Amino acid sequence: MTEPKIRFDKVSKRYGSLTVLDRLDFEVDEGEVVTIIGPSGSGKTTVLRVLMTLEGVQDGVIWVSGEPLNKMQSKNGMVPANKAHIRRIRSRIGMVFQNFNLFPHMTALDNCIEAPIQSLGLSKAEAVERAEELLAMVGLAEKRDQYPSQLSGGQQQRVAIARALAMRPEIILFDEPTSALDPEMVGEVLSVIRALAAEHSYTILLVTHQMGFAREISDRVCFFDGGKIVEQGLPNELFGNPQNSRLQQFLSKVLEAR
Amino acid sequence: MNVRYSAIAALIAFLLGLAVATFSELRIFLPALLRGAAVTIEISILSAILFFSMSFIAGIGRLNSIRPIRWISTIYIEVFRGTSLLVILFWFFFVLPSFGVVLSPTQAAVLGLGLNFGAYGAEVVRGAITAVPKGQKEASAALNLPDWKSTLRIVIPQAIPIAIPGLSNLTIEMIKATALVSAVTLVDITFASVQQNQIHYRTLDIFIVAMVIYYCFSQLIRFGGAILEARMTRHLARPH
Numbered sequence: 001m002t003e004p005k006i007r008f009d010k011v012s013k014r015y016g017s018l019t020v021l022d023r024l025d026f027e028v029d030e031g032e033v034v035t036i037i038g039p040s041g042s043g044k045t046t047v048l049r050v051l052m053t054l055e056g057v058q059d060g061v062i063w064v065s066g067e068p069l070n071k072m073q074s075k076n077g078m079v080p081a082n083k084a085h086i087r088r089i090r091s092r093i094g095m096v097f098q099n100f101n102l103f104p105h106m107t108a109l110d111n112c113i114e115a116p117i118q119s120l121g122l123s124k125a126e127a128v129e130r131a132e133e134l135l136a137m138v139g140l141a142e143k144r145d146q147y148p149s150q151l152s153g154g155q156q157q158r159v160a161i162a163r164a165l166a167m168r169p170e171i172i173l174f175d176e177p178t179s180a181l182d183p184e185m186v187g188e189v190l191s192v193i194r195a196l197a198a199e200h201s202y203t204i205l206l207v208t209h210q211m212g213f214a215r216e217i218s219d220r221v222c223f224f225d226g227g228k229i230v231e232q233g234l235p236n237e238l239f240g241n242p243q244n245s246r247l248q249q250f251l252s253k254v255l256e257a258r
Numbered sequence: 259m260n261v262r263y264s265a266i267a268a269l270i271a272f273l274l275g276l277a278v279a280t281f282s283e284l285r286i287f288l289p290a291l292l293r294g295a296a297v298t299i300e301i302s303i304l305s306a307i308l309f310f311s312m313s314f315i316a317g318i319g320r321l322n323s324i325r326p327i328r329w330i331s332t333i334y335i336e337v338f339r340g341t342s343l344l345v346i347l348f349w350f351f352f353v354l355p356s357f358g359v360v361l362s363p364t365q366a367a368v369l370g371l372g373l374n375f376g377a378y379g380a381e382v383v384r385g386a387i388t389a390v391p392k393g394q395k396e397a398s399a400a401l402n403l404p405d406w407k408s409t410l411r412i413v414i415p416q417a418i419p420i421a422i423p424g425l426s427n428l429t430i431e432m433i434k435a436t437a438l439v440s441a442v443t444l445v446d447i448t449f450a451s452v453q454q455n456q457i458h459y460r461t462l463d464i465f466i467v468a469m470v471i472y473y474c475f476s477q478l479i480r481f482g483g484a485i486l487e488a489r490m491t492r493h494l495a496r497p498h
Contacts, residue, residue, distance in 0.1 A: 052396075052399065052400050053399065054396050054399055054400070083405075087402055087404070090399075090402060091402045093400075094400065094401075095400035097393060097396070097397065097400075099393055101391075101393035101394060101396060101397035102397070103394065103397070103412055104416065104493070104494045105415050105416055105493060105494065114401070114403075114411070114412075115398075115401035115402065115403055118403055118404075118407050118411065119401060119402045119403050119404070119407075147493040147494075149493060149494060150493075163401070164400070164401075167401055167402065
């Protein structure tokens, strides 16, 4: 049996008395495209944030390719991971944010070569070559010398995707990548993600409110509520024949709003 | 525009001061005042270097994840912010020798001014760092940049333009505070003016010239800061 790419093992995350992840068990296989949907406050974004180690968890272990992320093995068993361990494991993960979070003082190209040079230790020539390929892939080759403030939201998000890919991650996390965009720019970003999903060379975790898109590109859709997976399955089954009443409610509300 | 308005005001004030001074035979006291101005400039530049360095060191240190570094920064800030500059100057010049540390007047003045204003500046820098959106730090983490590189290459470059207005304000404050260095026997503009006044009794013109010189220095800093800020924010998006 092959080890799943990502495995949450009874992971709990609380803010004070508020439980955001409630003993969550969750697995994603290599090359799988999984979409997480759910009402706000259901913990769906938190799954991505703890996986990216932007936030810690109180209980449980998160495994990435069979290695613990938030813990590490020592002679006394599992102990909390130190910074070096976290950096080593999380180098396999890239993330695309709702608000892009491009570095505003750097051009599109500089955004894409900063971490490969500073973190992976690539030479500038190598990093530039790779960044130019990726910018071309997202259709922004000619924007390489523009600053984020000179780009539209859709263009910024595409640069952000190129920047994440420049680190050669195995796993890419998309946190509501189109939620901050004007409607006419959603399509260009979705088509980049669609192309990545079709490749199946990356393991992709996507949090989105674009139900049609989720249905189209996902291998599996998970419905989160109250920090747990309430229902999951193939997109056509989950959207076409939802079993859980909360999912039915959620879907009817979301579809009504369109 | 605000900047143009104060440029005109500076020019008029300068010409006015010059006219009055010329009219009353400024050559008898001006050389002494200019020598004083040279001391003020020297002390200001040296102190500013220490002031900016300490602002960034302690400002960054106060936000460091390592607790002792935070403590040391906080202690430094509170001690130098909470005590009188004049008393600090006395300490460096008159008290330290009894512990075997003898400083020249210039050393004492620069240390006193630089460390004192560095403590204020550290709070400006800390505020500026905190004002950089949290997402920048998160993006750095997602790109696996080490913490110190993310601070140095991502956060600080964005914090500097935010800190410039506050720091140029403090720099102007500091230039004016150099008037206190006569306490450690330096003859700056203020002290030179007092001396010249005692010799020549030309109170009005001497102190007008002194005022104009200080005003020109502050305007220089103000323009410098504004230009620097404009250059550094040229490519930044306006806040939404």
